[in-house]
Amino acid sequence: MQQRPRNFDKQIHNEEYKAHLYEPRLTHEGMFHDAYREKELLNGLWHFQVDQYDTFLRSEWYKEELTDKEGRAIPPEYNYDQWDVVSVPSCWNIKDQRCFYYEGIGIYTRKFKYVNRGEERVFIKIGAANYETRIFLNKQFIGYHKGGSTPFYVEVTDYLEKENRIQVVVDNSRRKDTLPADNTDWFNYGGLYRDVALFRLPKTFIKDFKLQLQPGSNMKILQGHIRVDGPEQEGEALLRIPELNIKQTVYVKNGKASIEIEAHPELWSTDTPKLYKVEITYGEDVVKESIGFREIMVKGTDIYLNGEKIFLKGIACHEESKENGKAVTEEEIVENLRVAKEMNCNYMRVAHYPHSERVAQIADTLGIMLWEEIPVYWTIEFENPETIADAQNQLLELIKRDQNRASVIIWSVGNENPDTDARLQFMKNLALKAKETDATRLISAACLVDKISNIIDDRLSEYLDIIGINEYYGWYDPNFEKLPQCFENSKPDKPVVITEFGAGALSGHRGTRDDFFTEDHQYNVYKRQVEVLGSIPYIKGISPWILFDFRCPRRTNQYQKGYNLKGLLSGDKKHKKLAYYVMQEFYRDK
Numbered sequence: 381m382q383q384r385p386r387n388f389d390k391q392i393h394n395e396e397y398k399a400h401l402y403e404p405r406l407t408h409e410g411m412f413h414d415a416y417r418e419k420e421l422l423n424g425l426w427h428f429q430v431d432q433y434d435t436f437l438r439s440e441w442y443k444e445e446l447t448d449k450e451g452r453a454i455p456p457e458y459n460y461d462q463w464d465v466v467s468v469p470s471c472w473n474i475k476d477q478r479c480f481y482y483e484g485i486g487i488y489t490r491k492f493k494y495v496n497r498g499e500e501r502v503f504i505k506i507g508a509a510n511y512e513t514r515i516f517l518n519k520q521f522i523g524y525h526k527g528g529s530t531p532f533y534v535e536v537t538d539y540l541e542k543e544n545r546i547q548v549v550v551d552n553s554r555r556k557d558t559l560p561a562d563n564t565d566w567f568n569y570g571g572l573y574r575d576v577a578l579f580r581l582p583k584t585f586i587k588d589f590k591l592q593l594q595p596g597s598n599m600k601i602l603q604g605h606i607r608v609d610g611p612e613q614e615g616e617a618l619l620r621i622p623e624l625n626i627k628q629t630v631y632v633k634n635g636k637a638s639i640e641i642e643a644h645p646e647l648w649s650t651d652t653p654k655l656y657k658v659e660i661t662y663g664e665d666v667v668k669e670s671i672g673f674r675e676i677m678v679k680g681t682d683i684y685l686n687g688e689k690i691f692l693k694g695i696a697c698h699e700e701s702k703e704n705g706k707a708v709t710e711e712e713i714v715e716n717l718r719v720a721k722e723m724n725c726n727y728m729r730v731a732h733y734p735h736s737e738r739v740a741q742i743a744d745t746l747g748i749m750l751w752e753e754i755p756v757y758w759t760i761e762f763e764n765p766e767t768i769a770d771a772q773n774q775l776l777e778l779i780k781r782d783q784n785r786a787s788v789i790i791w792s793v794g795n796e797n798p799d800t801d802a803r804l805q806f807m808k809n810l811a812l813k814a815k816e817t818d819a820t821r822l823i824s825a826a827c828l829v830d831k832i833s834n835i836i837d838d839r840l841s842e843y844l845d846i847i848g849i850n851e852y853y854g855w856y857d858p859n860f861e862k863l864p865q866c867f868e869n870s871k872p873d874k875p876v877v878i879t880e881f882g883a884g885a886l887s888g889h890r891g892t893r894d895d896f897f898t899e900d901h902q903y904n905v906y907k908r909q910v911e912v913l914g915s916i917p918y919i920k921g922i923s924p925w926i927l928f929d930f931r932c933p934r935r936t937n938q939y940q941k942g943y944n945l946k947g948l949l950s951g952d953k954k955h956k957k958l959a960y961y962v963m964q965e966f967y968r969d970k
């Protein structure tokens with residue numbers, strides 16, 4: 381151990397200041413079932429401060445030590461209540477013009493009251509914060525979370541007082557070891573951009589609850605599990621689905637129970653997105669759910685929903701709006717799904733990271749199937765144990781969050797990753813983990829074609845149910861003839877879904893079909909693409925890139941100006957480009 385210099389000053393010399401701020405780590409294990417639980421939102425105006433030098437953590441501002449040991453005043457370097465306020469949820473890039481390109485640390489703080497209602501356990505949930513988050517409550521560090529788009533939960537029962545101060549330190553610095561890593565094709569928004577909520581639960585509560593149609597049961601068996609948390613590890617739970625006349629006692633032992641019930645539900649489908657109210661009671665706790673029952677499977681190169689062959693008529697979508705960045709509103713989510721439906725879609729690729737949990741809840745009610753994805757994007761540190769653990773945790777957080785959503789039919793473990801041995805190992809493990817955790821959905825990934833032999837031949841395919849393929853013939857690769865050739869060269873034994881194709885066009889910009897960035901050029905690429913894709917028997921779905929234009933710092937020409945223009949709609953979602961109608965027509969006739 382290096383000796384501490386005699387003039388060591390903790391405030392400025394201590395580079396180990398963060399070492400004790402990684403535990404407790406908030407992971408999928410700390411999640412609880414909250415889909416339709418009562419909650420108290422801690423949204424609203426929070427004080428906010430950019431913290432470029434990480435001084436909050438370095439100087440332990442959370443301790444609010446404003447005097448020395450003898451009680452003499454120390455000059456304060458902060459005053460939480462004088463900081464500017466921002467609304468939560470939001471992205472700091474949007475709410476404060478000075479922060480548009482800011483990447484780094486931001487501190488959020490507010491006060492709230494708490495009145496104890498007797499025997500209760502209290503938790504705080506953060507819907508998402510990008511990317512690394514530390515939570516402090518009443519001068520104590522209570523949890524650390526990694527991952528920019530999944531929810532996390534921390535128990536605060538023992539930290540609460542009548543008047544509380546919470547601080548949330550969010551760091552969106554791009555790094556090599558994160559997911560995604562430092563290089564992506566979208567904007568790196570920062571902040572506390574989904575709801576912050578407080579939950580009061582009984583001493584023993586239902587922590588996890590899943591109920592789905594058992595695959596291969598002729599659509600007659602509802603299967604699932606319950607996990608409880610708290611001192612009452614043994615007892616009877618009551619499961620009720622009034623509309624199906626189901627009232628079943630389930631025995632909980634060691635905090636766990638399996639569910640298996642024979643039933644004949646009306647099946648959830650895109651035409652009739654039937655949802656059932658499900659209720660589970662255990663001791664004082666009740667959880668409610670709204671669940672659609674459906675079976676999704678593949679056989680040969682076909683995809684079946686409830687035993688019938690389907691074609692995934694889709695569109696890819698980012699989580700963004702011009703006005704709100706990633707902190708999209710309920711209305712914006714509904715509007716995106718509505719426009720997709722109007723385009724005759726029955727499916728959406730929710731790329732490249734988990735979007736708000738409201739997306740799947742709303743898609744459940746509208747009858748739109750979803751592909752959900754974790755941000756294993758392009759090149760990441762496939763061999764770094766910390767990155768591996770982070771990816772697995774994000775996957776499990778996503779699965780746990782949306783495990784009861786009928787709309788979610790595919791878990792995607794990544795996008796356009798280089799086919800190296802390390803990547804194969806990394807993604808194979810994710811695919812196997814997803815399957816082992818959830819057998820009621822299909823596993824996929826958006827892969828690239830082998831560019832040298834022009835063939836679909838990604839080694840990861842072996843571990844996938846559906847092979848996703850991104851291809852940009854007619855755009856990045858102007859030799860369009862290679863598209864039909866590639867399909868001719870390939871003999872996949874599984875369904876292929878074209879997870880991306882596309883071309884950029886500035887809304888309203890017209891020209892010939894040879895002029896880049898005109899709607900005419902984009903239209904032409906779409907026309908040629910669907911003509912080929914529609915004729916390949918093993919292609920069982922398409923999700924062109926992308927529903928609307930989105931912010932992207934890599935795109936800097938005179939048309940793009942910081943936007944990726946491959947949208948079928950403009951960035952403000954007001955203008956439909958010509959190519960939109962190509963898809964609308966193609967899907968109508970498909």
Ligand code: GCB
Nearest residue numbers: 565795796850880925944946
């Ligand atoms: C891709 C990526 C997507 C990009 C898109 C593009 O293959 O998966 O994230 O935005 O291409 O526009 O280049």
